[in-house]
Ligand SMILES: Nc1ncnc2c1ncn2[C@@H]1O[C@H](COP(=O)(O)OP(=O)(O)OP(=O)(O)O)[C@@H](O)[C@H]1O
């Protein structure tokens with residue numbers, strides 16, 4: 001499909017996909033009172049704190065909020081570089 | 085002892101009353117003794133959807149205020165001997181009743197029925213709180229549209245913090261042709277976002293409007309697609325494992341979607 005789009009001019013993203021993406025974004029704010037800016041700040045500080053001690057893949061670091069049954073979680077996924 | 089099930093949605097007009105009437109009908113057809121309760125005080129509708137509007141003498145508020153006995157306010161369905169309606173008051177407002185009243189009322193109903201289905205008003209205010217307070221189970225109904233799904237998410241969050249048993253989801257007014265074109269979110273999309281157990285999918289069906297015109301729930305006609313969908317939901321409420329024929333083509337996903345989804349991840353990542 002994608003290739004098709006590339007070959008035959010621009011294809012518009014399906015509106016159902018747009019709906020889903022927009023919902024995901026808006027729900028982050030509805031669900032938890034943590035702004036994207038705050039997440040960015042946290043991410044920066046995490047990189048600073050951890051990379052003092054461990055060689056991490058800064059570009060691969062992800063900070064996500066997950067909503068569980070009882071509690072919401074702040075999840076940091078921090079890839080570590082292998083030394084060899 | 086009855087199972088008290090509240091049907092709610094957040095957003096208005098997505099099909100709560102239609103679902104309540106049809107699930108009540110389908111359960112009663114299966115031999116259950118069912119009371120459907122209209123908790124939408126001031127905007128009563130369940131009576132007309134079921135074609136019982138001419139038989140109302142007393143209503144829910146009369147019962148709560150002690151103006152009549154519960155038995156006097158219950159209206160027997162025309163067609164199904166095991167189905168009863170407790171109508172809402174039309175000339176009062178939602179504050180005429182509080183959650184304690186609803187719990188007391190439903191405790192009385194529990195003794196005589198197998199199922200008590202409560203049609204909740206839209207919103208998250210007093211009327212919603214009244215409707216949800218006595219519930220053992222909650223059904224959240226949504227359409228596959230951004231605003232309805234967003235409101236459903238809000239309701240799910242509120243139910244979780246109220247420590248209700250995890251609600252189950254009914255997706256209403258799904259249009260397979262639009263899904264195919266990519267112009268409507270499909271079941272998998274909605275489940276991915278809301279991450280709760282799926283109870284049923286009801287397609288958009290003109291026969292709902294036609295049957296509501298007559299005051300005959302569409303579930304009476306098992307040949308209509310919507311009627312069949314409501315029959316399937318009723319069976320699931322009775323504990324049958326009914327597959328979801330409505331979206332068999334997504335069979336690979338089925339295993340993942342069906343069952344209890346414990347965590348509700350959001351695909352939001354901090355920007356670099
Ligand atoms: N699957 C469907 N196909 C076609 N029409 C439908 C379907 N479900 C509901 N409708 C129509 O949508 C309208 C709203 O339905 P309904 O009154 O059940 O919603 P509601 O959630 O109870 O609304 P409210 O929030 O005002 O109480 C009605 O006209 C109904 O006939």
Ligand SMILES: [Mg+2]
Nearest residue numbers: 100101124129
């Ligand atoms: Mg209604």
